[in-house]
């Protein structure tokens with residue numbers, strides 16, 4: 001179901017004590033925000049610890065940044081959907097860093113999306129083009145592949161994050177108009193009820209431009225999500241603008 005969302009992907013940042021401090025600061029600063037869902041995705045090792053800070057059923061929901069698609073087994077080093085289910089509700093799948101550094105392909109992404117849905121997790125499916133181009137075909141193709149064999153009725157149970165690779169961690173955020181155009185193009189796959197997020201160098205200074213575009217439901221924030229004041233400011237802007245529009 002479409003709804004305003006701000007998600008933070010902490011990537012491979014924070015030691016244990018930092019995670020505790022950051023989660024506490026985020027919890028305190030978003031506690032009173034109405035009308036948006038806030039998701040944080042810490043490193044998997046810290047999820048239980050962060051859960052103890054933010055609590056179950058509170059303002060903040062938790063996610064992990066990756067998982068394997070088998071329910072259990074001899075897969076050294078992996079975490080399964082069932083394990084994730086015990087501590088979190090969301091799982092980021094197919095992030096461009098997983099695709100680039102860990103060889104994940106569209107088939108893996110599809111298996112993981114199906115496994116997430118089977119286990120009652122909400123997959124946050126990441127797609128995005130590597131090079132800047134007109135209306136990019138790559139994210140649309142990645143999305144179609146990710147949703148292969150997913151019944152159309154489940155499209156409302158996933159989240160899509162459009163993250164152009166060239167905008168991630170570069171400070172070169174994609175213009176809101178451009179993002180809105182690509183998001184509409186992605187929705188043609190059948191995503192009328194699916195929340196679509198934007199990610200790529202979002203910060204407290206450029207967030208408003210995205211908040212004003214009705215096509216964009218939310219954000220997937222990377223580096224700014226490990227700075228508490230910055231993340232809080234992004235959440236506040238999102239809540240204010242999206243409520244105003246409602």
Ligand code: 13P
Pocket residue numbers: 009095163167168169170171199200201202220221222223224
């Ligand atoms: P940055 O916000 O650091 O560009 O990262 C975006 C991202 O990859 C979120 O998943």
